[in-house]
Amino acid sequence: MLLAVEVKRLRSQIHDLEQQLQRQDRSLNNTATSLASPPVSFAASPASAPPDTRLDRRKEQGRLKRYWEGIYTSTAQSLQTQYYGPASSFYFIGRMSSYLATALQQPHFDHHMQPNSASKTFATPTSPQRGPLDDAAVTADRPTAADTLTATQEDYFLSLFWHSYHCVLQILDEVEFKEHYKSLWVAPGKSRKPSALVDMVLALCMQYGVAFVPRSGTTLQTQVDVDGDDATIAGRWLYRRSQTLLSAELESPSIITLQCHVLAVLYLCNASFQNMAHSTLAVAVRTAQILGLHIEPPESMPRKTKELRKRLWWTLLTVESKTCMKLGRPLSAQLSEATCSLPADDHELALLSGSSLAPFEDNVTWHTYNLQNTKLILAARTVYVEFHEKCAEVLAAIDGTRLYSDAQALETCAHFLSTGMEHLHSWRHSVPNGLRTTRKASGAPFSTDKSPLDLELYAPVWLQRQRLLLELLYHNLSMNLYRPFISFSTVPNSSSSLQRTHEHANSCLDHAIAITHIMHQMLKEGDTLRGWHEAFQWQWNATLSLIGYILAYPLAPSISSARQAIDSAIDVFETFGRNFAIAASAVNVTRDLIAKADFLIYRASGNGIITPVTPSSSDFGVLQANASADYENHGSNAMCAPDMEPSGMFQNTLSGMDLAFTVDSFNSFEPVLPGSTNMSNLWNFSED
Numbered sequence: 001m002l003l004a005v006e007v008k009r010l011r012s013q014i015h016d017l018e019q020q021l022q023r024q025d026r027s028l029n030n031t032a033t034s035l036a037s038p039p040v041s042f043a044a045s046p047a048s049a050p051p052d053t054r055l056d057r058r059k060e061q062g063r064l065k066r067y068w069e070g071i072y073t074s075t076a077q078s079l080q081t082q083y084y085g086p087a088s089s090f091y092f093i094g095r096m097s098s099y100l101a102t103a104l105q106q107p108h109f110d111h112h113m114q115p116n117s118a119s120k121t122f123a124t125p126t127s128p129q130r131g132p133l134d135d136a137a138v139t140a141d142r143p144t145a146a147d148t149l150t151a152t153q154e155d156y157f158l159s160l161f162w163h164s165y166h167c168v169l170q171i172l173d174e175v176e177f178k179e180h181y182k183s184l185w186v187a188p189g190k191s192r193k194p195s196a197l198v199d200m201v202l203a204l205c206m207q208y209g210v211a212f213v214p215r216s217g218t219t220l221q222t223q224v225d226v227d228g229d230d231a232t233i234a235g236r237w238l239y240r241r242s243q244t245l246l247s248a249e250l251e252s253p254s255i256i257t258l259q260c261h262v263l264a265v266l267y268l269c270n271a272s273f274q275n276m277a278h279s280t281l282a283v284a285v286r287t288a289q290i291l292g293l294h295i296e297p298p299e300s301m302p303r304k305t306k307e308l309r310k311r312l313w314w315t316l317l318t319v320e321s322k323t324c325m326k327l328g329r330p331l332s333a334q335l336s337e338a339t340c341s342l343p344a345d346d347h348e349l350a351l352l353s354g355s356s357l358a359p360f361e362d363n364v365t366w367h368t369y370n371l372q373n374t375k376l377i378l379a380a381r382t383v384y385v386e387f388h389e390k391c392a393e394v395l396a397a398i399d400g401t402r403l404y405s406d407a408q409a410l411e412t413c414a415h416f417l418s419t420g421m422e423h424l425h426s427w428r429h430s431v432p433n434g435l436r437t438t439r440k441a442s443g444a445p446f447s448t449d450k451s452p453l454d455l456e457l458y459a460p461v462w463l464q465r466q467r468l469l470l471e472l473l474y475h476n477l478s479m480n481l482y483r484p485f486i487s488f489s490t491v492p493n494s495s496s497s498l499q500r501t502h503e504h505a506n507s508c509l510d511h512a513i514a515i516t517h518i519m520h521q522m523l524k525e526g527d528t529l530r531g532w533h534e535a536f537q538w539q540w541n542a543t544l545s546l547i548g549y550i551l552a553y554p555l556a557p558s559i560s561s562a563r564q565a566i567d568s569a570i571d572v573f574e575t576f577g578r579n580f581a582i583a584a585s586a587v588n589v590t591r592d593l594i595a596k597a598d599f600l601i602y603r604a605s606g607n608g609i610i611t612p613v614t615p616s617s618s619d620f621g622v623l624q625a626n627a628s629a630d631y632e633n634h635g636s637n638a639m640c641a642p643d644m645e646p647s648g649m650f651q652n653t654l655s656g657m658d659l660a661f662t663v664d665s666f667n668s669f670e671p672v673l674p675g676s677t678n679m680s681n682l683w684n685f686s687e688d
Helices: 002-036 051-055 089-103 135-139 151-161 174-183 196-210 220-224 236-249 255-270 274-290 303-327 347-352 368-398 407-420 422-430 461-485 499-525 533-552 559-577 581-605 617-632 646-653
Strands: 071-073 082-084
Touching (some): 196 255, 255 533, 303 347, 368 407, 461 533
C-alpha cells in the first residue's frame, strides 16, 4: 500500500516537471521570435498575427502605425524643399501661415515668415557669392590675405573660448589644447602649422566675438542684408580649412576628429545652416561609435581621460537630441545601444581637468552644468519620444494623419503629455541651488511667474552664463512640447472637452513669456548673453509661440501679457540686430505678423475693444470658437475643416482660382491674382 502511494506521488512529480519543461520551451520560442524580428510596439505582437505584421515595424497589432505627418518647405537658399516634423518651428509657421491665408483671404509665402539668414543667402557658409554655386565660384572659393589671422588676433579669439563655450561645451582639455597650440608655432615670424581643431575653435570664437561689433550701415536694407561680413558666418574660412583637413581622417578618426565635428555642428547651427548641421551630426555619431565612446571606458584608462570621453559622448548625444527634436526628425543615437555612464562632477575631477575655472560651492563645480544639462535633455527626450509614440497610437486608432481634426484625440494626447511632463518637473526640483538664478519678489527659479531675475553680484561670468543657459533651455524645451496644443480649430461646441488642451496652450505661452523676460532683462543689464547665437534662436522660437497664441486665441485673458511680451521680443531683436542681420530681419517679420494679429483681434472683438472675460479654460475655448466663427462669416469658403494641415488649407483657400500648389512654395503676404506672371514661377502647378 505504501509502495503504491509512493509510485503515485513520483508519477505526479514527473508530470509536473514535464509541464514546466513545455512551458519553458514555449517561452523560449516566443522570445526567439521576438528577437528575430524588429519590435513593433512596447509589447510583442501576438503569435497569431500575420508574419508581415511582425516584420513590418510600421504596423502595430495588425494596424499600420500613423505617425504625425510633417511639412515639406524650403528654408535655405535653394527652392528645394526639406522635411520638418510636427515638433519643428517650421511646421508651426506652416500652420500659422495656413490660418492667416484663410482668415485674411490673403495667401502667404513661407519665406516671408522667416527672418533673412545666411542659409537663405549663401549655398554654404563659405560661398564667395550669393545664390547657387557655379564652377567658377567653386574654384574661386579660396581665402585671401585679409581672411588670415595674425598670432595676436588668434590669441585674442582663443582667449574668448575659455570663458564662453568652454564652460558649457566641456569637450576639450584646456592644458592639452594650449600645449598643442603652442607646438604649432615652429619658428618666429612664420605661420603656424595647420590644425583642424585650432581652426574650428577659432571659427567658433570669431562667430561669437564678431557678434559684439556693431554693424555698419543705417538704412533698413543694409540692416537686414546678410553679406560676407555678417557675424553669423565670421570665421568661415577657418571652418572650411578645418573641414578640408578632416577629410583625410575619415578612415582613421581620433578624439580630435570628433571634437572638431561637434564644434562644427555648433558653428553651422549658429550660422543657420540647420540641415548641414544635422548631416554633420550623423557623421559625428558614427565617429563616436567607431571610437567606442558609446561604451564604458576601460578601467585601465586614467580617470581624467575616461571622464573626458564620457563628457564628449554625452555632449554629442545632447546636441544630437536637441537638434533632432528642434527639427522634428528621427533621433540617430540610440540610448539602448550605449553603456557609457553619465559623467562625474566632483571637486577632484574639476581639479584634474586642468581648467582655470574654480569650484563654486560644495556641491557645484564647473562640470555640474554639463551633468545637469545632460539630464535635462534626457528628460525632454523621454517625453518627446513617448509623446509622439502616443500620437502615432491615437492616429492609428482614428485612421488619421493629424490630431486637429478630432477633438477627443487631441485631448487624449494632452492628458498623456501631462503625465510625461513630470520628467521635466522632477529634473527642475533636483537642480542644485548653485545652478539656480534666484528671483526678486519671492519668485521661484525655473518658474513662469514672470518675476525678474536677481543676479548674484559677485558670481563669476561663466557661472552666470551656465545658470541662464540652463534655465532658458528648460523653458525652450517645455514650450516646444506644449506648442502642438495651440490649436487653430473651428470645431463648434468643443471647448468643454478640450480643457487640458487649453491648459497646455497656456503653458506654452507662459514659457514663451519667461524666455522673453529673461532675454530682455539680461540684454538690458549686461553682456552675458550678447553674441550668443543660440539665445537669439530661442527668442525667435518663443516669438513664434507668442504670435501663434495670439492668432489662435485673439480674445483670451492672457492676450495682454502676450502682446506686451511681443514688444519686449522686438526690443531683444533690435539689440541683437545691431550686430547681425538675421536679428534685424526678425524685427521686420515680427512687426508684420503682429500687425496681422492685431487686425484679427480688432475684428474678433467687434468694435476694437477687447471684452473682459473670466480667465477659465472653458471660457477660453468658447472665445476661440467664437473668434474662429467670425472668420468664417467673412466670405471664406475654405474655412470648413478644423486646423487644416498647411497644404490642404492652401489648396482650399484658392480653390476658386483653379490653382494647385504646396505650402512649401506658396506663403506670401502679397495678394496673388489669377494670371499673375511675376509670381507664377514660384508655384508648383499640378498636372491633371
